[in-house]
Amino acid sequence: MSITTDSDITSYLATLDIIPTTLSQLNGGTANFAWRIRDSTNRSIIIKHAEPYIRTNASIPFPTDRMDFEHAALTTLTLxxxxxxxxxxxxxxxxxxxxxxxxxxxxxxxxxxLKAAYTDPTLDIPALGRSLGTWLASLHASTKTTTTSVGDNQTAKSVYRYSYANLASALASHGFDASLGDEVDADYGRLLQTDDACLCHGDFWPGNIVLATASTPRPAAMVVDWELVRRGCGATDVGQFAAEAYLLDRFCGNRGLCAAFLDAYALAADERGALERKWWGREETRGAMTTRKTITTYWFHHSEPFIAKAHRESHGTVRDIAIDKG
Structure with missing residues (x-):
């Protein structure tokens, strides 16, 4: 039986002896059905439910094992x-x-x-960026050699593979050189099945960083939405967040999120051994190109609404933005 309405989830909660005092459906994501409730103790609870399709388009199948992987990450990951x-x-x-x-x-x-709160003038955006960069480097370093019970998330790998495989057409559709997309896919897309450097969050971007309600420039943060967790190359997490942070900086106030995040990650990774030093040098090593080309990939596939505006303003080519200035 599906669970897609307020009535459905209320009936399910009754089987757990939970009677919500408030209930509201959350519509921020595209994949899952989600609600926020308060129980009889006034505790605020988030509920996620997966149907075998994308919530916003039932014609697109999406395996429900994504919830198994998220649950495994949240219950077995020891940082x-x-x-x-x-x-x-x-x-x-x-x-x-x-x-x-x-x-x-x-x-x-x-x-x-963090994405929604980026323009809040009371927030210390660079401090948030530094903290997230340091935390992510710690995650990658601490899981380099440890074996987790998260499992082999083929669903996550297929989602990532789609972005790489379709990058060339996305570039071409906006008037850019498609050869860069072909190069990224040929060199790095195939590695998604074999990379095993560390545990990756899999969807690490400002939209999956939740901020607590607090009267402080530096509220506590929570990293959510672990359903695409997998073992892989940490540059994919770095590249995704950096690309999204760059866009927020570029179009929403230039508050320094991207630079703070990358600088903190580089420093912490160097100290903790999560990333080889050469990644951040000027040599075109695999690490540096992985990070920069991953930024290119996400710049297009997670941020299409900004592309036309950037092109109109003649801010340079994607190669200039994502690689030469990476």
């Missing part, structure tokens, strides 16, 4: 002690999971994402 950072960063706590109904109940990190 080292948090490094000194300006902003405390946490993962959601799991309250309940049904592998048969694909329903996950977890703690609520707050009402706003």
């Amino acid at each position: 080292p002690p948090q490094p000194p950072i300006d902003v405390p960063i946490a993962l959601p706590s799991v309250y309940h999971y049904s592998a048969t109904r694909h329903v996950l109940l977890m703690s609520d990190g707050g009402p706003r994402t």
Whole structure:
């Protein structure tokens, strides 16, 4: 039986002896059905449910095992002690999971994402960027040699592969040289099946960083939406966040999120051994090109609404933006 309406989820919660005092459906994502409720103790809870398709388009299939991987990440991932950072960063706590109904109940990190809150003048955006860069480097370094029980997330790899395989056509459709997309796909797209350097969040961008409600420039942050978690190359996480942060800086106030994130990641990764030093040098090594080309990939496939505007303003070619200035 599907769970797609308020009535459906209320009936499901009744089987858990949970009677919500408030319930609201969340529409920020595209893949899953989600709600925020308050229970009888006034605890705020986030509920995620996966149907075997994309929530916003039922004609597009999407395996429900994505919820199994998210649950596994949240319940088996043991991170080292948090490094000194300006902003405390946490993962959601799991309250309940049904592998048969694909329903996950977890703690609520707050009402706003970093993407939505970016323009809030009271927030210390560089501090958030530094903290997230340091935290991500810690995640990658601490999972280089450890074996987790997250499993082989072929669903996540197929999602990533789509972006690489279709990059050339996306570039061409906006008047850019498609050969760069072909080069990225040929050199790095195939590696998604074999890269095993560390555990990757899989969808690390400002829209999956939730901020607590607090009267402080540096509110606590929570890293959510782990359904695309996989072992792979950490540059994919770095590239995705950097590309999205670049766009926020470029179009929404130039508040320094991208530079703060990349600088902090590079420093922490160098200290913790998550990334070889040569990645950040001027040599065109695999690491540097992986990071820069991954930024190119996400710049297009996660941020199409900004592309035409950037082109109209003659801000340079994608190669200039994502590689030569990377």
